[in-house]
Amino acid sequence: MTPTVQGAEYAQLVAFVAVAEQAGFSRAAETLGVTPSALSQTIRALEERLGVQLLNRTTRSVATTPAGAALLERLRPAMAEIGDAVSGAARAGGRIAGTVRVHAARVAAERRVLPMLPAFHAAHPDVVIDLTADDAVVDPVAGGFDLAIRPGEVVEKDMIAVRLGGEHRQMPVATPGFIARHGRPETPEALTDFDCIRWRWRGRSLPYDWEFHRADGWFAVSVEGPLILDDRRLMLDACLAGIGIAFLTDEEAGPFLADGRLVAMLEPWCAPYPGFFLCYPRQRRMPPAMRAFIDALRAASVIV
Numbered sequence: 001m002t003p004t005v006q007g008a009e010y011a012q013l014v015a016f017v018a019v020a021e022q023a024g025f026s027r028a029a030e031t032l033g034v035t036p037s038a039l040s041q042t043i044r045a046l047e048e049r050l051g052v053q054l055l056n057r058t059t060r061s062v063a064t065t066p067a068g069a070a071l072l073e074r075l076r077p078a079m080a081e082i083g084d085a086v087s088g089a090a091r092a093g094g095r096i097a098g099t100v101r102v103h104a105a106r107v108a109a110e111r112r113v114l115p116m117l118p119a120f121h122a123a124h125p126d127v128v129i130d131l132t133a134d135d136a137v138v139d140p141v142a143g144g145f146d147l148a149i150r151p152g153e154v155v156e157k158d159m160i161a162v163r164l165g166g167e168h169r170q171m172p173v174a175t176p177g178f179i180a181r182h183g184r185p186e187t188p189e190a191l192t193d194f195d196c197i198r199w200r201w202r203g204r205s206l207p208y209d210w211e212f213h214r215a216d217g218w219f220a221v222s223v224e225g226p227l228i229l230d231d232r233r234l235m236l237d238a239c240l241a242g243i244g245i246a247f248l249t250d251e252e253a254g255p256f257l258a259d260g261r262l263v264a265m266l267e268p269w270c271a272p273y274p275g276f277f278l279c280y281p282r283q284r285r286m287p288p289a290m291r292a293f294i295d296a297l298r299a300a301s302v303i304v
Contacts (some may be wrong), residue, residue, distance in 0.1 A: 011172035097126035098289030109133035136202035195244035213271035
């Protein structure tokens with residue numbers, strides 16, 4: 001007999017999609033509001049009901065089997081249709097409801113998303129924004145996110161990308177005390193003689209090279225120093241503590257440049273570049289809650 005979806009079986013399918021998209025039980029359990037052990041039991045019950053293994057589990061990772069991947073491919077559009085139907089019913093009642101999962105680089109979350117949320121929630125009280133502020137480069141679809149906000153150089157080519165805000169500049173900065181003790185570089189290449197605070201994308205092994213601009217184009221300098229971080233807020237704190245020179249955006253360093261706690265260097269080599277982009281996968285029909293969130297960004301003049 002062909003299995004049919006009845007009652008609790010739908011919850012099992014929702015649980016499977018969450019685990020498959022999050023590639024793990026802990027994050028999926030947090031999203032669904034259950035314990036990892038309960039979620040694991042739910043998946044096992046689904047596998048027993050269908051008579052096929054859907055997930056390969058190891059101590060470090062979870063991945064779909066070929067049968068699981070095929071089921072996931074069929075379930076995603078079906079569940080999107082159900083979400084559309086629910087949202088359509090909500091619209092018929094004169095309101096928009098739902099959850100929009102957003103992954104944003106930390107500074108983008110602080111400077112782009114948070115300022116517009118009070119007005120957005122006043123206009124759409126039934127829409128929940130599930131915001132992850134993290135500098136890791138993640139696949140929005142695999143991570144179960146509806147939207148991502150990230151620098152342009154790490155936007156996937158198959159995503160729709162809309163620019164957020166104006167141009168940015170990155171520049172080397174240090175405290176007046178550090179400069180008094182060690183001097184200041186006269187050219188970007190001279191940075192190799194100074195202690196620098198390096199940063200790397202979370203999940204990547206190599207630090208980010210510092211990029212500068214001159215008449216013949218962009219060029220990179222590989223700096224050295226006593227500290228490598230994957231958190232830009234910690235990088236700012238380390239710079240303020242006088243540990244070394246940091247390469248910060250004008251948004252990150254601006255308040256501290258204004259009050260004199262940091263000093264910018266090598267500004268003639270620091271050209272503007274496109275800042276953050278809002279990106280999301282191409283889809284046949286955008287959920288109303290997601291559309292409302294994007295429209296609110298436009299109304300707040302965040303997207304230009």
